Amino acid sequence: MSLKENINMVKEELNSEEKFFEKAVMTEKFVKKYKNIMIASVVAIVLVVGANIAYNINEEGKVSAANAVLLKLQSDPSDAAALSELKKLSPNLHDVWLYSQAIANSDIELLKGLKSSDAMIITDLAKYELAQDAASLEEYASKQNAIYRDLALVKSAVMLLNENKADKARAVLSKVSAExxxxELVSVLKHYGVN
Structure with missing residues (x-):
């Protein structure tokens, strides 16, 4: 190697070291400038993750406790303390339990109380169970997202057929969803009962 090449190589090495130190100084300034923000961000992330883990553990504990209380209620349905504890742990599961007991015992008053439940499905099911005549079944079926909409319409049509109101029954049956x-039952009713 010639002297000129050696000098160029040394210059390039010094330039690269100079650039390295320049970037190190810039990084150091950046870290000093934003040190508190970076520390706060890391602490916030750790707190959020920790809070999320604690919340999930708490929820799992509630679910386990609610399931244990439900098992206790299944063995002794008259246990008022267990029913109260279930309401505190899981209000929706409490309403499901009450609904199952109301259906099993044909308890109309309990069903009336469940019409205002926070569990939307229980509210809908209670309204269906309380609909006892053709008009109330049609009213139930007219509500958007009624779970037993088509069944309520068929039941209403059968009641109307029993009252010899074939035209009205045909109109009700025409509201049943095509899907x-x-x-098949609607077709049979239209063919044999409504004509």
Whole structure:
């Protein structure tokens, strides 16, 4: 190697070291400038993750406790303390339990109380169970997202047929959804009962 090449190589090495030190100084300034923000961000992330873990553990504990209380209620349905504890742990599960007991015992008053439940499904099911005549079944079926909409319409049509109101029954049956699993029954009713 010639002297000139050696000098150029040394210059390049010094330039690269100079650039390295320049970047190190810039990084150091950046870290000093934003040190508190970076520390706060790391602490916030750790707190959020920790709070999320604690919340999930707490929820799992509630679910386990609610399931244990439900098992206790299944063995002794008259246990008022367990029922109260279930309401505190899981209000929706409490309402499901009350609904199952109301259906099993044909308790109309309990069903009336469940019409205002926070569990939307229980509210809907209670309203269906309380609909006892053709008009109330049609009213139930007219509500958007009624779970037993088509079944309520068929039941209403059958009641109307029993009252010899074939035209009204035909109108009710025409409201049954085309995708309903009750379409075969609707066809039979239209063919034999409504004509």
């Amino acid at each position: 309903s699993s009750l379409n």
